[in-house]
Amino acid sequence: MKQLGEHAIVIGASMGGLLAARALSDFYTIVTVLERDAFPAADTPRKGVPQGRHTHGLLARGSAVIEEFFPGFNAEVVAQSGGLIGDVANDVIWIGHNVRLANGPSDLTGLIASRPVLEGHLRRRLLGLPNVRAMQNCAVQGLATDPARKSVTGVRACVDGRSEETIVADLVIDATGRGSSGAAWLQALGYAPPADEKVEIGICYMTRTYRRRPTDLDGQHGIVVAGSAPNWRNGVMLAQENDTWIVSTGGYLGDDAPDDDQGFLAYLATLPTMEIHDVVARAEPLTDYRRYRYVSSLRRRYERLARFPKNYLAFGDAICSFNPVYGQGMTVAAEEALTLHRCLRAGSTDLARRFFGAAAKIVDIPWDIAVGNDLRNPHVEGARPPMLRFINWYIGKLHLAARHDSTLANAFLKVVNLMMPPSSLLSPAIVRRVWQGNRRPGRFIPPRAIEGQAP
Numbered sequence: 001m002k003q004l005g006e007h008a009i010v011i012g013a014s015m016g017g018l019l020a021a022r023a024l025s026d027f028y029t030i031v032t033v034l035e036r037d038a039f040p041a042a043d044t045p046r047k048g049v050p051q052g053r054h055t056h057g058l059l060a061r062g063s064a065v066i067e068e069f070f071p072g073f074n075a076e077v078v079a080q081s082g083g084l085i086g087d088v089a090n091d092v093i094w095i096g097h098n099v100r101l102a103n104g105p106s107d108l109t110g111l112i113a114s115r116p117v118l119e120g121h122l123r124r125r126l127l128g129l130p131n132v133r134a135m136q137n138c139a140v141q142g143l144a145t146d147p148a149r150k151s152v153t154g155v156r157a158c159v160d161g162r163s164e165e166t167i168v169a170d171l172v173i174d175a176t177g178r179g180s181s182g183a184a185w186l187q188a189l190g191y192a193p194p195a196d197e198k199v200e201i202g203i204c205y206m207t208r209t210y211r212r213r214p215t216d217l218d219g220q221h222g223i224v225v226a227g228s229a230p231n232w233r234n235g236v237m238l239a240q241e242n243d244t245w246i247v248s249t250g251g252y253l254g255d256d257a258p259d260d261d262q263g264f265l266a267y268l269a270t271l272p273t274m275e276i277h278d279v280v281a282r283a284e285p286l287t288d289y290r291r292y293r294y295v296s297s298l299r300r301r302y303e304r305l306a307r308f309p310k311n312y313l314a315f316g317d318a319i320c321s322f323n324p325v326y327g328q329g330m331t332v333a334a335e336e337a338l339t340l341h342r343c344l345r346a347g348s349t350d351l352a353r354r355f356f357g358a359a360a361k362i363v364d365i366p367w368d369i370a371v372g373n374d375l376r377n378p379h380v381e382g383a384r385p386p387m388l389r390f391i392n393w394y395i396g397k398l399h400l401a402a403r404h405d406s407t408l409a410n411a412f413l414k415v416v417n418l419m420m421p422p423s424s425l426l427s428p429a430i431v432r433r434v435w436q437g438n439r440r441p442g443r444f445i446p447p448r449a450i451e452g453q454a455p
């Protein structure tokens with residue numbers, strides 16, 4: 001591939017930064033990933049990624065893109081760390097709109113492993129490339145520029161606690177996550193910051209890990225419960241390496257799960273299925289309860305900026321972080337890495353405009369899925385145009401039909417897994433199935449009536 005420069009820097013060695021660095025490695029002689037943390041010796045959670053202690057599902061699209069960048073990645077996580085590969089539509093139970101979707105075989109292959117394991121494998125594969133290296137304990141303080149402040153020429157960073165030094169590069173990518181200082185760095189250079197869009201959801205994850213028995217959940221790999229009226233509480237339980245379950249639950253806008261055994265079980269009992277509750281009630285806990293408060297989905301509109309310095313990009317959660325309940329962040333970062341690769345194949349001229357424009361198109365779909373679904377909750381503030389109300393009504397009807405129709409369930413899960421665009425759910429064949437499925441008698445299901453329902 002055409003070489004575009006001597007040195008590229010990625011700030012942040014989490015999932016976003018690692019994937020960005022993989023894309024860059026085909027175009028720059030040396031790629032350096034700068035990370036404030038020290039990398040843990042084992043695949044354990046670390047300070048800079050506090051969400052790493054909580055449930056992370058890698059969507060089918062994310063797993064496919066990572067496999068494309070690092071062939072054999074999925075099998076390696078299974079063989080070396082005990083991750084699980086499964087059929088996302090058949091091996092996982094999905095409940096939304098108080099309806100349990102029919103399970104059925106699909107081509108949606110997913111990889112399940114804890115977040116530190118996914119990141120650890122990705123980091124080792126990346127650093128196995130001959131032209132990629134990492135600097136740990138390296139806290140980036142700001143950008144270095146040319147005297148006219150038109151081009152970024154590197155970063156200013158403190159390495160191993162020493163005083164600030166400049167690390168020179170032909171391209172700098174900010175992958176420091178949702179808390180990115182990118183807007184402040186731009187302002188310090190005389191540029192306008194990107195406009196923010198926020199949708200306040202006030203989700204709090206309460207998470208605990210348990211021992212997993214082979215008979216739990218009839219051998220299924222997990223269960224995902226998306227909140228719906230009346231209580232809008234979410235719950236997820238996923239199999240992890242070392243025969244464990246990770247369980248997270250929480251509601252919107254302060255409706256938090258308690259961090260004591262009795263309260264936690266009582267909270268799980270209010271979900272529209274007792275399946276998570278029943279496993280947790282019998283299982284041996286392996287960790288304490290952990291809490292993560294997530295105030296709002298946040299999108300930074302970099303693509304709308306009229307002026308932007310050359311040789312600088314933002315990436316991953318630094319551009320957009322979504323309500324984590326939908327499990328999209330890592331997959332969106334993977335998609336952005338593919339797009340970055342595509343943009344670099346066309347050269348580095350006008351890179352920011354091309355990349356941010358393409359990244360905005362990637363973000364549009366998962367943002368609309370996440371925000372659109374959150375706005376079903378009447379307490380979440382935001383505009384609800386007629387089209388959104390129609391889509392949410394239609395998706396509710398689709399769920400009702402899909403409790404008996406695995407083809408329909410699979411079509412929906414392909415969209416949720418970012419394999420197909422939402423418009424695919426409006427094809428004549430799917431609309432016909434939704435209509436037919438809603439003609440069946442007994443279509444209204446009171447929330448708790450789905451408990452134990454056969455697929």
Ligand SMILES: Cc1cc2nc3c(=O)[nH]c(=O)nc-3n(C[C@H](O)[C@H](O)[C@H](O)COP(=O)(O)OP(=O)(O)OC[C@H]3O[C@@H](n4cnc5c(N)ncnc54)[C@H](O)[C@@H]3O)c2cc1C
Nearest residue numbers: 012014016036048051056057140177316317324327329330
């Ligand atoms: C509770 C929760 C659950 C989630 N569940 C899922 C899920 O199920 N599926 C999914 O796909 N996504 C999920 N996500 C989102 C996912 O974690 C992120 O989208 C993903 O980690 C990509 O983020 P990132 O790499 O861009 O940023 P981050 O993961 O936030 O990483 C930023 C990195 O930058 C480093 N850093 C920060 N500042 C500096 C600095 N100044 N100098 C050097 N280094 C710095 C940090 O130490 C860190 O390593 C979840 C998020 C949360 C909060």
